[in-house]
Amino acid sequence: xxxxxxIALPGERIAVIEEFMxxxxxxxxxxxxxxxxxxxxxxIVRKDLSKRLIAVEPxxxxxxxxxxxxxxxxxxxxxxKDTVAVTKILGKEGGTRYEVTVTGLLHISQVSETVIRSxxxxxxxxxxxRAKVISRHGPPYLLTIKGRxxxxxxxxxxxxxxxxxxxxxxxxxxxxxxxxxxxISAMYLV
Amino acid sequence: xxxxxxxxxxxxxxxxxxxxxxxxxxxxxLEVGVLKNADGSAMIRQGKNxxxxxxxxxxxxxxxxxxxxxxxxLRCRYHMAPFSVYxxxxxxxxxxxEIELSKVIRExxxxxxxxxLFPRCxxxxxxxxxxxxxxTRCASIVAASLAxxxxxxxxxxxxxxxxxGKVQGHIVLDINxxxxxxxxxxxxxxxxPTRGVITLFQADGVWTPDEIKYALELARKxxxxxxxxxxxxxxxxxxxxxxxxxxGV
Numbered sequence: 001x002x003x004x005x006x007i008a009l010p011g012e013r014i015a016v017i018e019e020f021m022x023x024x025x026x027x028x029x030x031x032x033x034x035x036x037x038x039x040x041x042x043x044i045v046r047k048d049l050s051k052r053l054i055a056v057e058p059x060x061x062x063x064x065x066x067x068x069x070x071x072x073x074x075x076x077x078x079x080x081k082d083t084v085a086v087t088k089i090l091g092k093e094g095g096t097r098y099e100v101t102v103t104g105l106l107h108i109s110q111v112s113e114t115v116i117r118s119x120x121x122x123x124x125x126x127x128x129x130r131a132k133v134i135s136r137h138g139p140p141y142l143l144t145i146k147g148r149x150x151x152x153x154x155x156x157x158x159x160x161x162x163x164x165x166x167x168x169x170x171x172x173x174x175x176x177x178x179x180x181x182x183x184i185s186a187m188y189l190v
Numbered sequence: 191x192x193x194x195x196x197x198x199x200x201x202x203x204x205x206x207x208x209x210x211x212x213x214x215x216x217x218x219x220l221e222v223g224v225l226k227n228a229d230g231s232a233m234i235r236q237g238k239n240x241x242x243x244x245x246x247x248x249x250x251x252x253x254x255x256x257x258x259x260x261x262x263x264l265r266c267r268y269h270m271a272p273f274s275v276y277x278x279x280x281x282x283x284x285x286x287x288e289i290e291l292s293k294v295i296r297e298x299x300x301x302x303x304x305x306x307l308f309p310r311c312x313x314x315x316x317x318x319x320x321x322x323x324x325x326t327r328c329a330s331i332v333a334a335s336l337a338x339x340x341x342x343x344x345x346x347x348x349x350x351x352x353x354x355g356k357v358q359g360h361i362v363l364d365i366n367x368x369x370x371x372x373x374x375x376x377x378x379x380x381x382x383p384t385r386g387v388i389t390l391f392q393a394d395g396v397w398t399p400d401e402i403k404y405a406l407e408l409a410r411k412x413x414x415x416x417x418x419x420x421x422x423x424x425x426x427x428x429x430x431x432x433x434x435x436x437x438g439v
Binding site: 007009010011012013028029031038040041042044058059060061064065098099100101102103137138139140 | 230246248249250252304307308309310311339340341342343344345346347348382383384385421424425428429431432
């Protein structure tokens with residue numbers, strides 16, 4: 001895409017509909033009204049002259065809500081009917097941290113390719129997970145932990161609250177000599 | 191009967207109490223991104239008015255029963271600092287007037303924001319009046335719309351606002367505290383300037399239809415001037431940011 005040096009401001013007309021189509025990404029930063037295309041944010045105008053698309057890339061650096069395919073980190077807060085883990089999303093991969101957390105839902109069907117009986121075989125309350133967003137709208141955002149790098153990245157012993165260590169396909173507490181079943185991410189921390 | 195003003199509101203040579211012409215704005219300074227902790231912020235100095243606006247969001251709304259399934263909730267808080275007014279200290283608790291102005295400002299900003307893009311979310315606008323000298327609701331709207339743009343929230347247009355007043359039979363632009371208190375009427379107007387859509391229109395006092403027509407035209411001219419200043423303030427901050435990005439690449 002070709003970019004212009006000039007910045008577009010909210011409400012500024014950047015093209016007419018005969019010239020370009022507004023590119024519809026996750027948010028319509030360029031939008032059409034009455035045959036004119038306007039910018040809705042402060043941003044850099046990008047034009048694709050072969051596809052006749054026009055987009056505005058926003059400049060303000062601020063926390064943005066997760067979008068489709070974002071990798072997020074969260075903590076499991078509660079479980080509904082053994083099938084859905086309610087997760088608070090703490091941040092996005094790449095450095096975004098949410099001061100006010102966002103709700104994510106992890107359904108039992110999005111844990112692994114094989115059938116599991118209860119979501120407690122994959123995550124437990126208090127676990128930190130690395131997940132991917134599979135919904136386009138939210139909150140609440142739908143999450144998946146299918147995949148090698150996704151799943152529990154940190155869990156604690158329910159009895160002594162020490163971090164559990166990875167032991168083969170299980171998590172183990174060295175203090176209490178107990179093993180726990182989880183859907184462990186390849187990026188498990190300890 | 192109202193007391194007479196401490197200084198003549200209109201001088202014999204056809205000027206106003208602060209030396210302005212009838213269709214002259216107070217000097218306006220706008221600055222974007224003044225606060226570090228907010229997602230977006232802006233400050234306005236309009237004559238003696240000093241107002242800071244901060245925007246947070248869009249973020250998840252709690253408690254959830256307040257959330258709307260099809261759009262975001264815009265929440266506005268207009269607040270005057272205890273030291274903001276002349277004379278006796280203002281109580282820091284929200285007064286009836288502040289609650290009403292919060293609603294009025296919210297309704298002036300709502301049509302400009304793409305709220306339908308953020309269902310079940312909230313956008314918070316906090317407006318703090320540090321020093322008040324008449325026309326604070328309009329100045330607050332100007333600062334709040336800049337703060338919204340600074341937070342990267344999609345807007346149909348910026349919102350600019352100005353108050354027109356009637357002082358000793360003359361229609362004057364951008365009234366100050368004295369003209370507001372001792373004048374015969376005031377009319378705050380907010381607009382989305384490129385569309386010409388009015389988002390706030392209030393009036394008190396007695397106005398004839400011709401006076402309203404003239405006052406609206408005067409307000410529109412003032413709003414276009416403020417709109418240019420708003421654009422300049424945004425460009426001033428973001429042209430610097432873009433240069434940094436391009437040097438980095």
